[in-house]
Amino acid sequence: MTIAEIEKPNERGLQQVAANERLTFFGLTLPYLLMVTALIVIPVGWLFYLSFIGRDGSLSFENYERMMKSKAYIRIFLTTFKISILTTIICAAIGYPLAYFMSQLSRKWANICMIGVLIPFWTSLLVRTYAWLVLLQKKGLLNNMAIEMGLISEPIKIVHNTTGTLIGMVHIMLPFLILPLYANMRAIDKDTLKAASSLGATPTRAFWTVFFPLSLPGLLAGLLIVFVLCLGFYVTPAILGGGRVIMAAMKISSNIELYFSWGAASALGVVLLVVTGIILFIASKLVSMDQLGNR
């Protein structure tokens, strides 16, 4: 019998119980782990492998080489980044003032405004995209109104192109920016602003030197979520872009649906995944993971 055993007679038993507890808790997460492994890790891993298989069935970088050399692919990358960056910037420009406005209201009014953000959030993406198609088309509400008011004489083309895609995507992405940003702004202690003001700062200066820096984590979280979601976007550009705006996800889909070329689709998918992964990795260093997952 060791001294430890004499002093704490139940030590080993307690350790056993604690180990069993840990095992139970881990066991409870197993079905989830199994689902994710079977339905994401293995299939995506398989695609990863496929992307390195050439046409003759041997290991090669053929798919990636072809992608880097092809003008069509370069254009798709550029379009994807252009649309994603523009959407993110517009969302920030619109969403920041709105989130700020809501954070200054009383809880009751802020909750009422929140409904305005949540309704589109939970309305089917397809419904919202369709609604924009109806509004923006040549004989749509917007063109008709502009003609009646005498702003334009001929209907202008605002859908089936980049403009239409951007309008639709900003509308869909805005809640993803506002939700984390608003949560962050709500948590900012208003006394800090009072303090700045009582020390003689003008309202503008108090905002830029105190409030804005404190709201940056929320803004960053929102920007990254929007950007990452935009990179993989499919439905809205497919409908509102009218075939003129081809983003990475659409190319992946057509590679499979039309050409059955799994290698090319996988290679493009891997690039998309790696870019997304890098951004999310940077994000996790900057803001906590919980915030990112909080939709």
Place this chain on the structure above:
Amino acid sequence: MSFLNKNVSETQIRLKDRLWLYIFSYLILFLLIVPSLVVIPMSFSASQYLEFPPKEWSLRWYENYFFAWKVENGFNDWMQATWTSLKVAILTIFVATPIGTMAAYGLVNSNSRLGKILFPIFISPMMVPIILVAIGLFYFFVQFKLVGSIIGLVLGHSLVAMPLVLIIVFSALKNYDMNQEKVARSLGATRFRAFREITLPQIKFSIISASLIAFLTSFDEIIISLFVAGGDNSTITRSMFLALRDQIDPTIAAISTILIVISSGLLIIIQLIGNKENKKD
């Protein structure tokens, strides 16, 4: 107009200085809500073309949705797709909610190192571009002949719904004092009984909201359905997407109206549940 001189912030900004922000914000809120609602009047239009406002009213697009039978196969494709969507969404609740809740319970109680490793893996379905998940599932399901099956759709939709369940139940359990279960167990209850009789009643509203969100996620899902569904088992969103790519069929306005009613109804229920749970604290 003395109200314009009212202070609206901690830094003595008066309302008139900030009028632009009020106008801008209400305009954006208007633009967030109203465009989706345009489908409602469109759905009651008598015209084949999408004219706004409609000149004549009718229910023909609703009739088309509910009662149109395609001559060649004797089916109403829209209704069939709706039933598939409903079936899949309800089954998704029963797969995603228990699995997500169990995992949340396990994660809350386990040490933080395990949680740090597992959490990013668990929310990966939200992080990996959904198109990649969809073609991966398609490739995977082809091997098991699950393409075009209800099981395949339920598995795919559960995958995207599980992280939402996990996050909702996880945050509910974080605010819950686990010692209550310890008390019950020290009085002789088994772990399962302690969970069922002590913990579950206190987090049940979160679990109900989580399951409603799982339902909505499945019902609205498009990309996975696009690849995994097929044959007789198309989902409503998949049929809508395919129809939208080809032409603007006003039947879609009627279906959209119904979808708006369903999702705002569920949203109201979820908000009411949330209020109930908040009041309890």
